[in-house]
Amino acid sequence: ESTDDEKTAVHQLPAQVHGEVIFEHVQFSYKAGSPILRDVSLTAKPGQTIALVGPTGAGKTTIINLLTRFYEIDSGTITIDGEDIRLLDKENLRSRIGIVLQDAYLFSGTVRDNIRYGRLEATDQEIEEAAKLANAHSFIHKLLEGYDSILSADGSNLSQGQRQLLTIARAILANPSVLILDEATSSVDTRTEMHIQTAMKQLMQGRTSFVIAHRLSTIREADQILVIQSGEVVERGTHDELLQAGGFYHDLYQSQFNRVV
Ligand SMILES: Nc1ncnc2c1ncn2[C@@H]1O[C@H](COP(=O)(O)OP(=O)(O)OP(=O)(O)O)[C@@H](O)[C@H]1O
Numbered sequence: 070e071s072t073d074d075e076k077t078a079v080h081q082l083p084a085q086v087h088g089e090v091i092f093e094h095v096q097f098s099y100k101a102g103s104p105i106l107r108d109v110s111l112t113a114k115p116g117q118t119i120a121l122v123g124p125t126g127a128g129k130t131t132i133i134n135l136l137t138r139f140y141e142i143d144s145g146t147i148t149i150d151g152e153d154i155r156l157l158d159k160e161n162l163r164s165r166i167g168i169v170l171q172d173a174y175l176f177s178g179t180v181r182d183n184i185r186y187g188r189l190e191a192t193d194q195e196i197e198e199a200a201k202l203a204n205a206h207s208f209i210h211k212l213l214e215g216y217d218s219i220l221s222a223d224g225s226n227l228s229q230g231q232r233q234l235l236t237i238a239r240a241i242l243a244n245p246s247v248l249i250l251d252e253a254t255s256s257v258d259t260r261t262e263m264h265i266q267t268a269m270k271q272l273m274q275g276r277t278s279f280v281i282a283h284r285l286s287t288i289r290e291a292d293q294i295l296v297i298q299s300g301e302v303v304e305r306g307t308h309d310e311l312l313q314a315g316g317f318y319h320d321l322y323q324s325q326f327n328r329v330v
Pocket residue numbers: 099100105123124125126127128129130131132
């Protein structure tokens with residue numbers, strides 16, 4: 070009985086978590102009998118950047134979806150600041166994790182309200198500060214109605230890069246200790262690309278960040294690179310360590326990145 074009670078107990082994380090994230094022997098399958106993640110263990114210390122790299126279908130997005138309990142693991146444990154995430158209230162868990170995905174979620178409403186979505190009680194001034202840190206202020210300022218400009222439901226009256234900057238501003242405003250970022254692969258113009266890069270850096274500062282990384286600069290600067298292949302962490306270390314090791318990462322780097330430095 071007591072174990073049952075423990076399983077259904079719904080814990081809450083405090084408003085500010087340190088952001089230590091630990092996966093221990095995590096196994097997961099979308100469909101019973103077809104394991105996708107076999108035995109994933111990782112430790113992210115507060116503030117660290119963890120880059121996930123590896124071929125398509127390796128399990129990178131899956132790992133990230135488990136952290137927000139979009140899916141439940143089969144065995145093993147995932148903890149945030151020592152709390153087993155299965156014991157946490159899902160809403161509470163998700164409110165502590167910022168997510169910046171390739172396809173920015175924007176709704177029909179003003180630019181201001183779209184940023185405010187990160188923290189509903191934020192003041193107009195806080196919204197502008199977040200936009201400035203996200204390198205979004207200058208383009209917002211140039212819109213006909215500035216922060217009061219209305220976005221269409223799919224954000225189609227902004228460029229893709231601008232949409233990303235807005236979601237970064239939103240995440241900065243939300244101020245989560247743990248971040249999930251899926252770097253865009255699609256190309257935006259060089260100037261916007263630079264804006265996005267510096268904004269992402271700003272956002273990741275002091276937060277535990279899991280990045281599905283496509284940019285070499287992000288990967289290079291990561292505290293840990295996890296190379297995922299067929300649902301397993303096959304290599305881990307810094308860029309220099311992994312290049313030295315001369316394994317899978319080395320080959321990946323040679324084939325994908327050596328021309329883009
Ligand atoms: N919702 C799902 N249901 C069933 N299988 C899935 C589901 N999502 C992903 N998979 C499978 O799980 C495996 C890992 O997929 P995942 O999306 O995590 O890969 P990825 O490393 O993120 O790849 P990519 O680089 O292409 O984004 C793949 O074999 C994929 O087909």
